[in-house]
Amino acid sequence: MEKVKAKKHLGQHFLKDESIAKAIADTLSLKGYDEVLEIGPGMGVLTKYLLDKPVNTRVIEIDTESVEYLGVNYPKLKDKIISEDFLKYNINQVYENKQFAIIGNFPYNISSQIVFRTLEFRDQIPEFSGMFQKEVAERICEKKGSKTYGILSVLAQAFYDTEYLFTVSENVFIPPPKVKSGVMKMTRKEDYSLPCGEKLFFTVVKTAFQQRRKTLRNSLKTLNLSDKLREDIIFDKRPEQLSVEEFIVLTQKIEADGVQS
Numbered sequence: 001m002e003k004v005k006a007k008k009h010l011g012q013h014f015l016k017d018e019s020i021a022k023a024i025a026d027t028l029s030l031k032g033y034d035e036v037l038e039i040g041p042g043m044g045v046l047t048k049y050l051l052d053k054p055v056n057t058r059v060i061e062i063d064t065e066s067v068e069y070l071g072v073n074y075p076k077l078k079d080k081i082i083s084e085d086f087l088k089y090n091i092n093q094v095y096e097n098k099q100f101a102i103i104g105n106f107p108y109n110i111s112s113q114i115v116f117r118t119l120e121f122r123d124q125i126p127e128f129s130g131m132f133q134k135e136v137a138e139r140i141c142e143k144k145g146s147k148t149y150g151i152l153s154v155l156a157q158a159f160y161d162t163e164y165l166f167t168v169s170e171n172v173f174i175p176p177p178k179v180k181s182g183v184m185k186m187t188r189k190e191d192y193s194l195p196c197g198e199k200l201f202f203t204v205v206k207t208a209f210q211q212r213r214k215t216l217r218n219s220l221k222t223l224n225l226s227d228k229l230r231e232d233i234i235f236d237k238r239p240e241q242l243s244v245e246e247f248i249v250l251t252q253k254i255e256a257d258g259v260q261s
């Protein structure tokens with residue numbers, strides 16, 4: 001069968017360097033789960049290495065041409081190809097109450113949404129690793145004080161330990177993307193329950209970073225905080241100056257002030 005033609009609107013940049021595909025597959029610890037879901041397998045360059053591992057590998061792919069290609073070229077994937085949009089698919093159709101890892105050379109146009117969806121299903125996802133646009137991979141792993149530290153960093157790191165692993169040149173893809181790529185890994189924390197209201201925590205983080213140059217006293221005005229609470233020195237800070245733990249403390253203070261969500 002002919003190779004799949006790259007479709008820009010699906011973020012298709014096919015990896016041609018086998019050693020990088022293998023290195024990405026090897027980022028998985030294979031501990032605490034025996035199921036792996038690859039998002040966006042394309043023509044299967046990474047899938048091939050996953051199929052060698054002692055886990056049950058499934059793939060989810062939006063592009064029907066790629067799905068057809070995989071079906072013809074990877075008999076081992078029989079009945080394990082989910083021909084769906086990862087962002088819309090209810091993964092419990094396959095993984096009800098099961099633990100599984102996510103891996104991929106992810107489509108860059110929906111990278112943040114992939115991370116947010118993973119956070120939504122975090123009770124079932126102990127490990128997540130793969131390739132993003134370099135900036136996004138860095139952002140997920142960034143600590144406070146950096147310009148790229150933001151919503152994605154705080155929310156991912158509230159539940160996962162994140163690690164930037166290595167950078168990948170644009171020349172190892174067909175067609176080459178305009179930017180470099182980065183491989184990162186997230187490992188769910190042993191205790192990943194939040195000691196504050198989760199909905200409020202998400203609201204506080206998102207609202208604070210929407211106006212990242214302002215102090216929290218100004219950016220969090222819309223949460224109708226009491227004047228007394230607003231005198232707290234934590235509100236003198238800007239969001240990039242707060243660690244994940246400090247965002248949790250901030251949420252606890254807001255909760256104690258009577259704001260529910």
Ligand SMILES: C[S@@+](CC[C@H](N)C(=O)[O-])C[C@H]1O[C@@H](n2cnc3c(N)ncnc32)[C@H](O)[C@@H]1O
Pocket residue numbers: 010011012013014015016039040041042043044045046060061062063066084085086087104105106107108110
């Ligand atoms: C960067 S390419 C990587 C392809 C292949 N894994 C490789 O390394 O060569 C991203 C893949 O994600 C697929 N994709 C894009 N959006 C998707 C979605 N919402 N759900 C599932 N797959 C998607 C694309 O069709 C494409 O195959």
